[in-house]
Amino acid sequence: MNIVKVNNLSKEFNGFRAVDNISFEIKKGEIFGLLGPNGAGKTTTIRILTGILKPTSGCAEINNFDIQKNPLEAKQLMGIVPETTEAYLDLSAYKNLLFIGELYGLNKKDRVERASDLLKLFELEESMNKKVKFFSKGMRQRLVLAMALMNDSKIIFLDEPTSGLDVKSARLIKSLIKKLNSEGKTILLTTHNIDEANQLCDNVAIMNYGKIVAINTPEKLKDTIQSVSSVEVSFEKFVDPKNIKFDGVSKVDKEGDKLKFYTRQQEQVIFSLVDYSKSSKNKIVSLNTLKPTLEDVFVKLTESKESNV
Numbered sequence: 001m002n003i004v005k006v007n008n009l010s011k012e013f014n015g016f017r018a019v020d021n022i023s024f025e026i027k028k029g030e031i032f033g034l035l036g037p038n039g040a041g042k043t044t045t046i047r048i049l050t051g052i053l054k055p056t057s058g059c060a061e062i063n064n065f066d067i068q069k070n071p072l073e074a075k076q077l078m079g080i081v082p083e084t085t086e087a088y089l090d091l092s093a094y095k096n097l098l099f100i101g102e103l104y105g106l107n108k109k110d111r112v113e114r115a116s117d118l119l120k121l122f123e124l125e126e127s128m129n130k131k132v133k134f135f136s137k138g139m140r141q142r143l144v145l146a147m148a149l150m151n152d153s154k155i156i157f158l159d160e161p162t163s164g165l166d167v168k169s170a171r172l173i174k175s176l177i178k179k180l181n182s183e184g185k186t187i188l189l190t191t192h193n194i195d196e197a198n199q200l201c202d203n204v205a206i207m208n209y210g211k212i213v214a215i216n217t218p219e220k221l222k223d224t225i226q227s228v229s230s231v232e233v234s235f236e237k238f239v240d241p242k243n244i245k246f247d248g249v250s251k252v253d254k255e256g257d258k259l260k261f262y263t264r265q266q267e268q269v270i271f272s273l274v275d276y277s278k279s280s281k282n283k284i285v286s287l288n289t290l291k292p293t294l295e296d297v298f299v300k301l302t303e304s305k306e307s308n309v
């Protein structure tokens, strides 16, 4: 079942198209990533989906509720972590959570219970009575994620959840995202961190200049640019790449003491290399097969304005 449906959504700011006719769907229970460079339109998309901005055209549904026509019903299902922290700096972490609980209409007992559970889950118990203005960036990020969960939301929107965090804090946030997802929550996150998209997301939409240029699972996205698959080899004695001609190789690069053969047929190239090694009596010192990374896909799809799949 699709919990999010986005149809031909566009947003213009004074004639500038920040989001340009995008469509996508998110299945219940998946982690969906919007991946794109600065200014691609990720935050604008999240703002439209969460009812903060009105689209110029197109529509979005959350669990079949149109965000423009039934905003209350749609928003009831959401937990939102905005790009900029929105906790009250002069309140403690605990009071921030209680306050949000009140906004969501939870009774006192539920508010207290939920806040305590979340403080524990997010490792903020020790600092729960400290004012947020004394929190580090990582602590604030954990707190806003906890705030988004005060409402027992079905879908969580996270705008750059780990940006600016150190490795340890980012890892904690990522493991929390996975945990929430394993408990059945659907998650839409934006990121420009390719590793993060690769590690977390079931599906990724790559955005560039307001458009979605590709949408698929991380592995299938990598498959779409198989031309960057390669075989990397080093021989005991120097080999001039000009002296090697194999079928199915589009390019040979010399990288340090290694030669890199770009090919879609890695296995074939390995056989050819072994034959070459035998006939020229030149031993193979190392041999690796390299597949494209999500970064290769990203670079390929976002390097030009006209890029398309």
Ligand SMILES: Nc1ncnc2c1ncn2[C@@H]1O[C@H](COP(=O)(O)OP(=O)(O)OP(=O)(O)O)[C@@H](O)[C@H]1O
Binding pocket: 013, 018, 036, 037, 038, 039, 040, 041, 042, 043, 044, 045, 192
């Ligand atoms: N309120 C606004 N008024 C005018 N232009 C805007 C407004 N909000 C966003 N934009 C423009 O729309 C484009 C997309 O911005 P957006 O914040 O959605 O990008 P993003 O993908 O989230 O980027 P980042 O990775 O830097 O967060 C940018 O060119 C931005 O300058």
Ligand SMILES: [Mg+2]
Binding pocket: 042, 043, 044, 083, 159
């Ligand atoms: Mg943004």
